[in-house]
Amino acid sequence: NAGVMQNPRHLVRRRGQEARLRCSPMKGHSHVYWYRQLPEEGLKFMVYLQKENIIDESGMPKERFSAEFPKEGPSILRIQQVVRGDSAAYFCASSQLTGGADTQYFGPGTRLTVL
Amino acid sequence: KNEVEQSPQNLTAQEGEFITINCSYSVGISALHWLQQHPGGGIVSLFMLSSGKKKHGRLIATINIQEKHSSLHITASHPRDSAVYICAVSPDETSGSRLTFGEGTQLTVNP
Numbered sequence: 001n002a003g004v005m006q007n008p009r010h011l012v013r014r015r016g017q018e019a020r021l022r023c024s025p026m027k028g029h030s031h032v033y034w035y036r037q038l039p040e041e042g043l044k045f046m047v048y049l050q051k052e053n054i055i056d057e058s059g060m061p062k063e064r065f066s067a068e069f070p071k072e073g074p075s076i077l078r079i080q081q082v083v084r085g086d087s088a089a090y091f092c093a094s095s096q097l098t099g100g101a102d103t104q105y106f107g108p109g110t111r112l113t114v115l
Numbered sequence: 116k117n118e119v120e121q122s123p124q125n126l127t128a129q130e131g132e133f134i135t136i137n138c139s140y141s142v143g144i145s146a147l148h149w150l151q152q153h154p155g156g157g158i159v160s161l162f163m164l165s166s167g168k169k170k171h172g173r174l175i176a177t178i179n180i181q182e183k184h185s186s187l188h189i190t191a192s193h194p195r196d197s198a199v200y201i202c203a204v205s206p207d208e209t210s211g212s213r214l215t216f217g218e219g220t221q222l223t224v225n226p
Binding site for chain 1: 148150156157158159160163201203212213214215216217218219
């Protein structure tokens with residue numbers, strides 16, 4: 001049973017470009033969470049999704065960031081017009097049940113570098 | 116003040132020592148999680164607990180709900196235990212399913 005998969009593992013973008021980060025949850029998991037870890041900082045919640053629904057996006061920056069989890073395919077975190085401050089590690093996690101009462105399994109992360 | 120506070124921030128130990136990392140939180144929770152982040156960045160879930168104590172190998176996690184405090188213990192520490200240990204809480208049922216994290220404890224175990 002494959003774990004949570006994220007790709008790419010490393011992504012380099014120039015300022016103003018778009019970044020697309022993909023997350024495939026563990027088989028049988030329908031809950032996906034995105035977290036961001038800025039350099040030398042702790043993990044911070046961004047967004048919680050179920051299939052075709054955004055459940056909680058209270059941690060998402062108001063502009064340039066969006067997330068989706070379509071009926072088919074991986075969850076996508078999209079960052080438009082990237083800036084240097086977006087450089088961070090972005091982790092996806094998945095759970096089988098509502099996360100408040102269930103273990104979340106983390107992917108290996110995508111390291112985004114904005115030049 | 117952060118909702119989740121860990122101590123110490125950094126901890127250096129000699130191989131074989133007993134290690135304790137502490138976590139205090141200030142919000143209602145449905146569960147508390149201990150995570151391990153390897154030097155390469157990968158994150159592994161060690162424990163999820165809502166009461167009492169759990170043990171897995173040389174790792175023990177305890178939680179006191181009344182005092183809003185949890186501890187992670189490592190017995191007979193080994194250099195391969197060197198990692199960042201992160202405490203995280205799942206808010207109570209009315210607040211959704213996101214995790215709120217402590218800043219992490221950097222553990223270094225020397226041979």
